[in-house]
Amino acid sequence: MDASKSSGKRHEVCFPTPLSGKEPREVSAKRMKVNRALMTFRNLFHKLVHQFKVNEPENSDLNRKAMVEAAVIMKTKNQWENTQRCVGGILGIEIGDVFQHWVELNIVGLHRIFWTRIDYKIMSKRPLATSIVVADGYDNNGSLVYVLHGRNPTARRNPVRGQITGKGNLALQNSMQAKSPVRVILRVDGNSDGAVVSSNSCSFVYDGLYLVDSVTIERGRDGRLVYKFSLSRILGQPPTFLALKDHGESSKQHARLTPRKRRKPRACAVRKEIVRVNDLSNGEEKFTVRVVTSNDCDQLPTSFEYILNNIYSKKFEQATLCACDCSDGCVNKETCVCFMKNGVKMQNDSKKRVVSPKESSLIYECGPSCKCSSSCINRVSQHGIRFQLEIFLTELKGWGVRTRSFIPSGSFVCEYIGEVTHHKEAAWKLDNEYIFHMGMFMMKLPFLVFWTEQLQYSFAGVGKFSINASKRGNVGRFINHSCSPNLLVKDVMYDHNDKNLPHKMLFAARDIPPGRELSYDYNSFNGKFIKFKFNTCYCGSPACNGKIYI
Numbered sequence: 422m423d424a425s426k427s428s429g430k431r432h433e434v435c436f437p438t439p440l441s442g443k444e445p446r447e448v449s450a451k452r453m454k455v456n457r458a459l460m461t462f463r464n465l466f467h468k469l470v471h472q473f474k475v476n477e478p479e480n481s482d483l484n485r486k487a488m489v490e491a492a493v494i495m496k497t498k499n500q501w502e503n504t505q506r507c508v509g510g511i512l513g514i515e516i517g518d519v520f521q522h523w524v525e526l527n528i529v530g531l532h533r534i535f536w537t538r539i540d541y542k543i544m545s546k547r548p549l550a551t552s553i554v555v556a557d558g559y560d561n562n563g564s565l566v567y568v569l570h571g572r573n574p575t576a577r578r579n580p581v582r583g584q585i586t587g588k589g590n591l592a593l594q595n596s597m598q599a600k601s602p603v604r605v606i607l608r609v610d611g612n613s614d615g616a617v618v619s620s621n622s623c624s625f626v627y628d629g630l631y632l633v634d635s636v637t638i639e640r641g642r643d644g645r646l647v648y649k650f651s652l653s654r655i656l657g658q659p660p661t662f663l664a665l666k667d668h669g670e671s672s673k674q675h676a677r678l679t680p681r682k683r684r685k686p687r688a689c690a691v692r693k694e695i696v697r698v699n700d701l702s703n704g705e706e707k708f709t710v711r712v713v714t715s716n717d718c719d720q721l722p723t724s725f726e727y728i729l730n731n732i733y734s735k736k737f738e739q740a741t742l743c744a745c746d747c748s749d750g751c752v753n754k755e756t757c758v759c760f761m762k763n764g765v766k767m768q769n770d771s772k773k774r775v776v777s778p779k780e781s782s783l784i785y786e787c788g789p790s791c792k793c794s795s796s797c798i799n800r801v802s803q804h805g806i807r808f809q810l811e812i813f814l815t816e817l818k819g820w821g822v823r824t825r826s827f828i829p830s831g832s833f834v835c836e837y838i839g840e841v842t843h844h845k846e847a848a849w850k851l852d853n854e855y856i857f858h859m860g861m862f863m864m865k866l867p868f869l870v871f872w873t874e875q876l877q878y879s880f881a882g883v884g885k886f887s888i889n890a891s892k893r894g895n896v897g898r899f900i901n902h903s904c905s906p907n908l909l910v911k912d913v914m915y916d917h918n919d920k921n922l923p924h925k926m927l928f929a930a931r932d933i934p935p936g937r938e939l940s941y942d943y944n945s946f947n948g949k950f951i952k953f954k955f956n957t958c959y960c961g962s963p964a965c966n967g968k969i970y971i
């Protein structure tokens with residue numbers, strides 16, 4: 422029975438949301454808060470899991486326990502964001518954002534209710550749906566179908582035929598009648614093999630605002646009522662990270678995205694793109710680096726030699742780094758001398774991720790002089806790229822790089838590789854777009870004796886060396902600048918001991934969904950350029966300061 426006939430029309434205009442009228446700065450400030458809350462949660466969660474593993478090795482439900490406890494601790498410290506329930510978009514959260522655990526949805530205010538699929542707000546004494554978590558699928562018309570089960574047939578007070586019961590179901594029906602937008606969060610299956618990562622092998626992706634078009638009520642085989650809500654995505658919203666799939670992509674994790682399996686390509690998705698080069702690295706990288714352009718453009722990047730390691734000028738003396746003699750894969754961080762140099766804060770977890778990318782600017786990894794094997798857990802960024810990356814033509818910034826896989830926050834993405842040269846001999850005075858200036862490590866000064874090496878490093882200035890990737894380089898040379906970047910640059914030492922020549926490693930500053938352009942901040946100290954002259958920045962971020970230093 423159709424409780425409400427759909428008009429059949431797609432909804433063209435976005436409904437007023439809490440975001441309308443907000444200043445771009447307010448939006449980006451809130452986004453930073455949301456990201457900070459997520460980072461705090463993940464650090465706390467990892468710490469608690471570790472603690473529980475030691476104290477309760479028998480407990481098989483440690484992850485869930487740690488998750489709930491971390492969320493409760495944050496709640497008592499008022500560290501949750503967007504704590505008021507509201508209808509529409511949520512400040513600081515963008516379409517395509519990925520969440521690793523259900524409680525993360527609660528902490529950032531996207532879906533305030535725990536473990537229940539429909540969240541609602543009471544308005545004028547009636548429940549109105551605010552958000553739903555969906556794991557169902559799409560029908561042949563491209564509408565999202567959301568199936569809910571009603572009462573047990575043996576229950577005494579069975580509802581009158583056709584009547585909707587349950588607050589959540591009622592809320593969705595009310596949203597349909599009021600034409601009120603509902604946030605849709607897709608539950609995506611995945612496991613931790615480098616694609617979609619989550620401790621409970623599923624993630625959650627914010628897919629934007631939808632309208633409830635219709636509801637049908639049927640009786641299931643077991644006699645229970647089955648409510649089938651049909652929803653359509655409000656047009657005019659950015660395409661989600663599944664746009665790549667709409668164009669015939671068949672990457673490993675796309676196949677796992679159950680909610681969109683049967684979805685038809687949409688008119689608003691990205692233009693048709695053609696793979697021009699299958700692997701720019703010619704098989705050198707572990708994952709292909711392909712080049713794509715739209716079908717009406719056959720441009721290719723200007724030629725350069727793809728290299729996997731920096732090329733140093735012979736003049737540089739590179740003292741040997743002190744090495745560890747661990748035989749346990751460096752799991753004991755208190756005995757590994759390389760790990761110890763990173764200070765008390767742990768730099769990576771067992772999934773080979775930097776736990777908190779913001780913590781330290783200088784990271785020591787084990788290297789060729791160490792006794793440990795190349796699979797030791799303190800060798801995170803020296804084995805090349807770990808995700809499928811793609812070079813594509815941006816509208817205003819020339820070539821750019823985007824990811825084809827989900828990149829979890831804190832993961833190593835790639836190194837900025839090229840020819841390491843002294844400023845005197847570098848071509849940076851010319852119009853060279855591919856120069857990365859290195860920082861300078863301050864030598865220990867008598868009045869700074871109490872400073873740790875890390876602290877001194879943070880106050881270092883611009884150094885004498887730069888990485889020139891104009892003739893030789895890797896995928897890193899194509900990564901553009903953004904004033905709200907999703908990558909962070911870290912200095913990593915592993916094969917030599919000259920702190921003026923660290924490896925410039927790029928790590929994910931947050932979860933990065935497939936299809937998203939990668940960017941870092943050229944204008945920061947550990948960015949690409951010295952502040953000599955600037956061009957107009959086209960990063961398009963609400964926080965854009967309009968300038969990119971070159």
Ligand SMILES: C[S@@+](CC[C@H](N)C(=O)[O-])C[C@H]1O[C@@H](n2cnc3c(N)ncnc32)[C@H](O)[C@@H]1O
Nearest residue numbers: 818819820854855898899900901902958959960
């Ligand atoms: C290292 S290259 C990045 C790859 C480059 N887009 C290309 O086509 O090869 C740096 C150059 O990219 C351009 N670029 C990077 N980010 C930009 C931004 N946000 N706005 C404008 N231009 C940008 C500038 O021309 C800059 O000198």
